[in-house]
Every structure is written in C-alpha cells, then in structure tokens.
Amino acid sequence: MDALHSLQLQCYFKAQKSIYRSQHRQSSIVQAQLQGSSKFVEAAAIHHKFDEIPLSDTFAWNNLIQNHLTSGNSYHVMWIYQQMLLRTVRPDKHTIPRVLTASRLSGSLSYGKQVHGQALKLGLGSDEYVITALMTMYGHLDCAEAARWLFNQSSRRNSVSWTLLAGLYMKEDKPSLAIDIFNQMVELGVEIDEVALATVIGACGRLKSLQEGKRIHDIARKSELEFKVLVSNSLLKMYLDCGSIKDARTVFYQMPSRDAISWTAMVRGYVKNGGFNEGLKLFRLMISAGIKPDAFAVSSVLPACARISAHKHGKEIHGYIVRTGINLNLAVQNAVMDMYVKSGCMESASKIFAGMSERDTVSWTVMILGHSLHGHGEIAIELFHEMEKSTDIEPDQTAYVAAVHACSTARMVEEGRFYFNCIRLPKVEHYALMVNLLARAGLFDEARAFSENFQIEQCLEVQKALLDGCRIHQNTKLGKRIIEHLCELEPLNTENYILLSNLYAASAKWDMVDRLRATIRDMGLRPQKAYSWIEVRNKVHVFGVGDVSHPRSEGIYWELQCLMKKMEEEYEFVPDADFSLHDVDEERECIPIGHSELLAISFGLISTQGRATIRVTKNLRVCHNCHYSAKLISKIVEREIVLKDPNRFHHFKNGYCSCGDFW
Structure with a gap:
C-alpha cells in the first residue's frame, strides 16, 4: 500500500507540473530573499532536517512550518513548503492556512493565489480553516470585497468567517458595512460571540452612532456577553467615542473585572471630555487597584495635568514613570514635556528636550509653541531655525503655525509673513493668526487688506483677531465698528459685548461700559463667569x-x-x-x-x-x-x-x- 500511495502521489504532482514551474519561480524569489544573509545559512541547516522526516509524516512538516511562522520567518515557511512539495509530501488542512498566513505576512498576493489553487486541487477549498485563512489573505493583500466574494462562494460559513469579514471592512474604514454584516448574522441566527460584538461595537464608535451602539449593547446584554472583558472594553470605548461619558462611566463601574485597557480608556475619556480632575483621580485609583499603567495610560493622563496646570500632579506622574521603569518612548517624553510647558514650567520642559536622544516634529513644535506661549517669541524662532539646520526633520504644518504664533508674540511681522506662506492649504484659523500678527503690530490697514484679499473678512475668528489688536492699541473707533459687525453676525453672543466692554475699559471709558452692561441686562444675556x-x-x-x-x-x-x-x-x-x-x-x-x-x-x-x-x-x-x-x-x-x-x-x-x- 505504501508503494501504491507513493505512486499515486507522484502521478498527482506530475499533473501539477505547470503549477510547480510557477512555484519554482517563486522559490527563486524566496531564495533571493534569503541569499546574502544569516537566514540563508539557517535555511541550509534546516535542509538537513528534511531527510530525517518520513515522506508520509505531514504532521512533522506542519510543526516545522509552524515553528518558523511563530518566529516570524515568513520566507522560511514558503521555502519549506516548496521543499515539502518537491518531496511529494501531501499538504493537509493544517498546512495550507499556515502557508497562506506566511504569504500574507510577506505581502505576496501572487504566491497566495497559487496556494489557493493548490488547495482547490487538493479538495481543501471548502475547509473552514482554509476559507478563513484565504479570506484573511485576500482581505489584507487585495480588498475586503475579494474576501466577501470568497465568503459568498463558500457553503460553510461560521461565526469566525462572518466576524472576519466585518473586521476587514473595519480595516478599510467602512464601519457601516461592518454593521450590515453583523445585522445579517443576527437575522440568520448565526451564533454571536464576544469577538463579533467587539467588532460591531467598534464600528458604532467609529461612526459615533450612539443610538446604534445602544442597540448593539442591548444585544450583548441579551446574549449574556455584556460583561466579557473584551465586550465591556469595547462598549466603554464606543460610549467615549460617542461623547457619552455618563454611559461610559456606568459600564466601567458595572464591570465585574477591569484590566489596564478598561482603566486607561476611562482615564482618557475623562480627560478628552474635559473631566481633568476626574481623570487624575481615576489614574490614582488605578495605581491603588494594583494596575500598572503603561506608556499609553501615562500619555493619556498627562494632558489633564497640563490643562489645569496641576504641576505637582504632573511632576509626581513623571517621577512614577522613572521609578517604575515605564517605557519612556518618544510619545511619553513628548507628553511629559508638553505637560511641563502647559503647567508653566519651561525650565523642566527644556531639560527634558535637551536630554532627548531622539526628537520628532512634535518634540520641536511643543518647545517652539511653549516658548511662544511663555512670551519668548525670539527664542521660539531661534529654535525653529535650529530644527531646520540641525536635523533632517522637515517642519510640518503644525510647526509652521507654531512659528507664526511665535512671530505674533514677538511682533516679528516679516518673519511671520514668510512662515505663513510656507503653510500649505491654510485654514481659517491660520488666516486669523496672520491677521492677529498684523493687528498686534498696529498694522490695521494691512490686516484688513489681507482679510479682504483672501475673502475672509466675514469670519468670526478674523474679526476677533482684529479686535484683539484694537484692544492692545486702544483703537476704539475701529474696534467699535468691528464689534457692531460681530453683533450683526451673532446678535445673541454675550462674548461680543464683553469684547467691546473690555475695549472701552482699556481706554477708561466707564460710561460706555455701564451702557453695555445695561444693554446686556435688557437683552437677558449672561456674561461668562470667571x-x-x-x-x-x-x-x-x-x-x-x-x-x-x-x-x-x-x-x-x-x-x-x-x-x-x-x-x-x-x-x-x-x-x-x-x-x-x-x-x-x-x-x-x-x-x-x-x-x-x-x-x-x-x-x-x-x-x-x-x-x-x-x-x-x-x-x-x-x-x-x-x-x-x-x-x-x-x-x-x-x-x-x-x-x-x-x-x-x-x-x-x-x-x-x-x-x-x-x-
């Protein structure tokens, strides 16, 4: 029987001669990838092991493939598979998915298609594991629609393949289609697991659809999967993405068990939605609960310290990072530096900046804008020049905006014009910044001409930038005209009357301030509390x-x-x-x-x-x-x-x- 089986295999592989030729061409590519490196030496060593494996022992070949796949050696996997075929070893339903994974990781769609063809010839095209691997490969290297075509052709669909398709749509930023897939699962009675729920909940968060998210939450509750950590964390993030801090807080405190992801998401949610004190308190509770914050958690809470100028809180967190050995990566260093800048501690921020072994555009921009905010516009511009000269980092739009802001602080008009012209596709806020620079320098005619040339004179930000210059230079006449225009654009905005009041106050025109207060009272408007x-x-x-x-x-x-x-x-x-x-x-x-x-x-x-x-x-x-x-x-x-x-x-x-x- 062994001789007959061997003969059958030889006949089978002989019939695949054309495929093998193609495979040999691909094998040459794989060999080229391995040539000239230590990987080729490793491959040669592996070759000696082949002779020790019996031809009928597919299990041993699969183990060898899996070991190299686990080690991240995708090209080794593809090469071993070539050797397996050349030795007439018949692949099985465990071999094909692993080789398809290797082709996906190596980015070789053509190789994956060849393996797909072999799977069909071997009668493995309808196997669930093979279908899942094929969908994953096509979804990542081609598109989700290619995976969907394969899915539609399959007669054997399970929860894994449905969820995989939804996940591929999420990868292509098509959350609506992911939700459609989930709805079909529910209608057809496909078993819903926690991964499927987490995927569709993420889609709701991506769309910021609170109503849809609550509907899925109800399905999770009825499926008794609501308190699975993966589902709970997904619900938590979805509610935060939708801006519903109340619902997120309810989910968080109802969770029977919380991991670092849960705590970090809630801390980040508080900070993002303006609950800076709550975020800081929760971060402390997180540490008290024995959950060690990672770099992402630390980066999430530091902006809270910056926003409320909680310098001591921020300094303590910085000390905690150093003591506990949290990965002080570039993102964390930038967050710590930004915290010190926005807490008013430029000296501490400068020390961190000086000690950084690596800097990106964010690092430089934080310091440039920081010096500008602290009244050191000239130093900020010098730093910008240093970034241009001493690094290979090209300033981005944010860096140029920071430079224009610094020029406004230092009243460096010509330099400000130059940096403004470096901003590609400027937005209204960038134009307003330039108007502010000109107005603060007392160049009102030029500022107005600038706004008219770019047809932005009707923008509120631009008018307020002009008014800011009027306040500084006590140009009451122009300021009054601007305020009247603002009141036409926003007749019920109390802030407009406050701006005019401050303008009159700067010129000590208290009778006009009194009249404005009376106007505000008569209109039933309420000034913002300080x-x-x-x-x-x-x-x-x-x-x-x-x-x-x-x-x-x-x-x-x-x-x-x-x-x-x-x-x-x-x-x-x-x-x-x-x-x-x-x-x-x-x-x-x-x-x-x-x-x-x-x-x-x-x-x-x-x-x-x-x-x-x-x-x-x-x-x-x-x-x-x-x-x-x-x-x-x-x-x-x-x-x-x-x-x-x-x-x-x-x-x-x-x-x-x-x-x-x-x-």
Whole structure:
C-alpha cells in the first residue's frame, strides 16, 4: 500500500507540473530573499532536517512550518513548503492556512493565489480553516470585497468567517458595512460571540452612532456577553467615542473585572471630555487597584495635568514613570514635556528636550509653541531655525503655525509673513493668526487688506483677531465698528459685548461700559463667569468672583487687603472699582480685590512657604488691573507668580511680566 500511495502521489504532482514551474519561480524569489544573509545559512541547516522526516509524516512538516511562522520567518515557511512539495509530501488542512498566513505576512498576493489553487486541487477549498485563512489573505493583500466574494462562494460559513469579514471592512474604514454584516448574522441566527460584538461595537464608535451602539449593547446584554472583558472594553470605548461619558462611566463601574485597557480608556475619556480632575483621580485609583499603567495610560493622563496646570500632579506622574521603569518612548517624553510647558514650567520642559536622544516634529513644535506661549517669541524662532539646520526633520504644518504664533508674540511681522506662506492649504484659523500678527503690530490697514484679499473678512475668528489688536492699541473707533459687525453676525453672543466692554475699559471709558452692561441686562444675556484655580498639596482649589465659600476665605481676603494697602502706600496704585465685565456678577458690582485670579494668588501665598512659585490658571483673559496688581505683588512678596489665561502665560517676577504688558 505504501508503494501504491507513493505512486499515486507522484502521478498527482506530475499533473501539477505547470503549477510547480510557477512555484519554482517563486522559490527563486524566496531564495533571493534569503541569499546574502544569516537566514540563508539557517535555511541550509534546516535542509538537513528534511531527510530525517518520513515522506508520509505531514504532521512533522506542519510543526516545522509552524515553528518558523511563530518566529516570524515568513520566507522560511514558503521555502519549506516548496521543499515539502518537491518531496511529494501531501499538504493537509493544517498546512495550507499556515502557508497562506506566511504569504500574507510577506505581502505576496501572487504566491497566495497559487496556494489557493493548490488547495482547490487538493479538495481543501471548502475547509473552514482554509476559507478563513484565504479570506484573511485576500482581505489584507487585495480588498475586503475579494474576501466577501470568497465568503459568498463558500457553503460553510461560521461565526469566525462572518466576524472576519466585518473586521476587514473595519480595516478599510467602512464601519457601516461592518454593521450590515453583523445585522445579517443576527437575522440568520448565526451564533454571536464576544469577538463579533467587539467588532460591531467598534464600528458604532467609529461612526459615533450612539443610538446604534445602544442597540448593539442591548444585544450583548441579551446574549449574556455584556460583561466579557473584551465586550465591556469595547462598549466603554464606543460610549467615549460617542461623547457619552455618563454611559461610559456606568459600564466601567458595572464591570465585574477591569484590566489596564478598561482603566486607561476611562482615564482618557475623562480627560478628552474635559473631566481633568476626574481623570487624575481615576489614574490614582488605578495605581491603588494594583494596575500598572503603561506608556499609553501615562500619555493619556498627562494632558489633564497640563490643562489645569496641576504641576505637582504632573511632576509626581513623571517621577512614577522613572521609578517604575515605564517605557519612556518618544510619545511619553513628548507628553511629559508638553505637560511641563502647559503647567508653566519651561525650565523642566527644556531639560527634558535637551536630554532627548531622539526628537520628532512634535518634540520641536511643543518647545517652539511653549516658548511662544511663555512670551519668548525670539527664542521660539531661534529654535525653529535650529530644527531646520540641525536635523533632517522637515517642519510640518503644525510647526509652521507654531512659528507664526511665535512671530505674533514677538511682533516679528516679516518673519511671520514668510512662515505663513510656507503653510500649505491654510485654514481659517491660520488666516486669523496672520491677521492677529498684523493687528498686534498696529498694522490695521494691512490686516484688513489681507482679510479682504483672501475673502475672509466675514469670519468670526478674523474679526476677533482684529479686535484683539484694537484692544492692545486702544483703537476704539475701529474696534467699535468691528464689534457692531460681530453683533450683526451673532446678535445673541454675550462674548461680543464683553469684547467691546473690555475695549472701552482699556481706554477708561466707564460710561460706555455701564451702557453695555445695561444693554446686556435688557437683552437677558449672561456674561461668562470667571474662574481661577490653583494646585496646593495635590489638591486643586477653584475660586469664582467674590468667592467666600473657601474655608480660608477670611485669611485670603485679609492677605489681599494688606497687599492692596502696600501697593497704595508704596506705589500709589489704586485699582479701578469697575472695569471688567467678565468679572461682574449680574446682581452686584465687584471691586478688583474679589477677582478670581487675585483670590487664587492670595490663597497660594498663605498656603505655601519660602520662595515657592505661585501657579494659577484662569478660564478668561486676565484684566489690566489684575495684571498690574500681580506685577506689584510679585515684587512685594519677592516671589514668581505664573498666571495662565486662555491665550498665554504671564510670568510675574520682580514687578515685571514676561508678556511685556502686551497681551
């Protein structure tokens, strides 16, 4: 029988002569891949093992193929398969899928098609394992539609092949088709497993379809698969992608077990949706629960420290990274550096930047924009020049935008024009940045001509950029016209009236400020409330206008009154009692001593010792009187005060500010 079987095999493979010729050509390609490298030596060593394997022992050949596939040696697998065929060893349903996987990993569609042809000749074309491998190969090397054609031709479809097809559509960014596939599975009664659910839930998240996502969630609940970790994590991410932090939180706290992916997704979700304090608290709970954060988790939470200027929190996380040996890859280094920049610690950010063995465009851009935000526009431009000269990194659009921003900070008009022209396909925000540069330099005619030439004069961002220049240069006449235009575009936007109020306040036209307040009250509009926050002893304290809710309010106001008295006695500074609509409560007027940033500064002074830097963040632009007060306070107490508003950082030291009183 063995002799007869051998003869049958020889006849079979003789009939495949044309296929073998093609295979031999492919084998030459494989040999060429191996030539001139240690892999060829390894292949020669493997060749000696072939003689030890009996011709009928397909299992041994399959094991040899699997070992090299596991090691990532795709070309070895293809070469071994060639030798297997040449020795007339008949492949089986375990051989073909492995060789197809090797052809996929090596990117050889033609080789995969040849193996497909052999599978059909061998009668293995309808095997489930072979079909799955073929669909995977065609889906990755050709397209999902090719895999679907194969799927439709097959008479044996299971949950794996259905799910695989949905996953291939996801790979091609066609989530709607992935959902269609899942719906067909449900209609035909195909068994739904956790992988199928995770795939379709991911499709809902990609589409940001909350309604569809909740429908799939209900299917998962009825299938009793809701609390499988893979499904729960997918639901969590889907709700976060759809912006439903409430549903995500419900899923998270209902999960019977959570892994690092669950915790990281929730932390990232909080931070992405503005829940910075919640994200920081959850990150701490994650560590307390014995879950070690990875590089991705750390990169997710650091922006929270940056946004609320929680310098100490960020510094602790940085220390945790160093102590626990978390992979300090480029992304993590950039995130740590960005955190220090946005927490007002340029010195720490500069140390990290200087110590980086590798830098990408993000690294340079973070530092360029950082210096710009901190009032060091000239240094930022020097850094941009260094990036161009000392590295092979070509600046991208974001880097050029950062350069234009730096030019605006330093009022470097010609350089700003040059970098603006380097931006390919500029957007409205880029045009507005250029208008801001010209307006801040007092070139109003040129700024208006620029906006007219590019037909962007109707854009709100551009008009507000012009108005910002009017505020700085106290150009009330032009500012009034711009405000009137803004009010025509947005008649119910309180911010427009606030901008005009601040413009009049900068020119000390208090009667006009009063009229605007009356207008706002008559229209039933409410100004945005001003808030400032400060981090002390790992806790973030928030202050509103005239806030008396803090447990230490009595001490806070006493400290401020003492400072105001010194400013009046030593510097003859008496703040205006009425100057900023941002900080005015609708029901009562508020003197400057009750402004949120001064309350936060005062709390910082009575809560820290020595020469510790006071770091405060405000949600609105700092007003002129508070800005001047902060300068004097920094000189009186001999401390540096770092105040961050939505536009920039103000470093107050020895009676001076880094912005040069130009903000």
